[in-house]
C-alpha cells in the first residue's frame with residue numbers, strides 16, 4: 213500500500229536469547245553470573261514507594277551527582293540514560309550528522325551500531341580488523357563523519373591502548389569520537405582522563421556488565437560540558453523524564 217513508502221523501516225537489533233530452561237550456562241549477553249552488590253537489594257527494600265506519585269527529577273540529579281563525585285569530574289560532564297544503548301542511540305542522533313562522510317567503526321564489533329546508523333539514516337563504513345582481531349589505527353585517519361569504537365572491543369575482547377585513541381582524537385578534531393567502554397572495568401585504561409583535553413570525545417560506560425545490573429538499565433557518558441549539553445538537549449526532546457526514580 214502507498215503509506216508504506218513513507219514508513220521508517222529498519223532491521224531491528226535482536227537482543228541475546230534468554231533461555232527459560234534450567235541448568236544452562238549462559239554466555240551470549242555477557243550478563244554477570246553473580247548478583248549485584250548487597251546495597252542494591254537494601255536500597256530496593258528501603259525505597260519509599262510514596263515517592264512514585266511524583267515525576268522523577270528531570271535533570272537526573274541524584275545519579276549525576278553521585279557519578280560525578282565517584283569519577284572525579286564535574287556534574288556538567290556527565291550524561292545518564294536508560295542503559296548505554298540509550299546513551300549510544302542519543303549520541304548517534306546528536307553527533308553523527310555529516311551529510312556525506314561515513315561514520316567509522318570496526319567490522320567485528322557491537323552489532324547495534326549499524327542498526328542505529330540505519331535507523332537514523334547515517335552513512336557508515338566498517339573497518340576490517342587485522343589478523344589478530346585488533347583495530348588498525350590507520351583506518352581511522354581518513355575523512356569521516358564520526359568514529360565509534362568499543363574498548364575492549366566486543367565480542368573479540370581485544371583491548372586497545374589509550375594512546376591509540378589519543379592518536380585517533382588528534383587526527384579527527386572535526387568529528388565526535390565515541391569510546392564504548394562497556395567492559396573497561398574488567399581491565400584496561402579508561403579514556404575518561406582524556407575528556408578535559410579533547411572536547412569531541414565521548415566516553416560511554418554502563419552498570420549492566422561489571423556491576424551486574426543489566427535489568428536496572430543504567431548507562432552513562434562523560435565528555436566536555438559542551439558535548440554533554442548537546443546530548444541532553446536531544447534527550448530531553450524525546451522525553452523530559454529520562455530515568456525513573458527507583459533506578460536513580
Ligand SMILES: *Cc1c(COP(=O)(O)O)cnc(C)c1O
Pocket residue numbers: 242294295296297298322362366392394417418419420421426429430431
Ligand atoms: C552490553 C553492551 C552495551 C549495552 O549495554 P546496556 O545494557 O544498554 O548498558 C553497549 N556496548 C557494548 C559493547 C556492550 O557489550
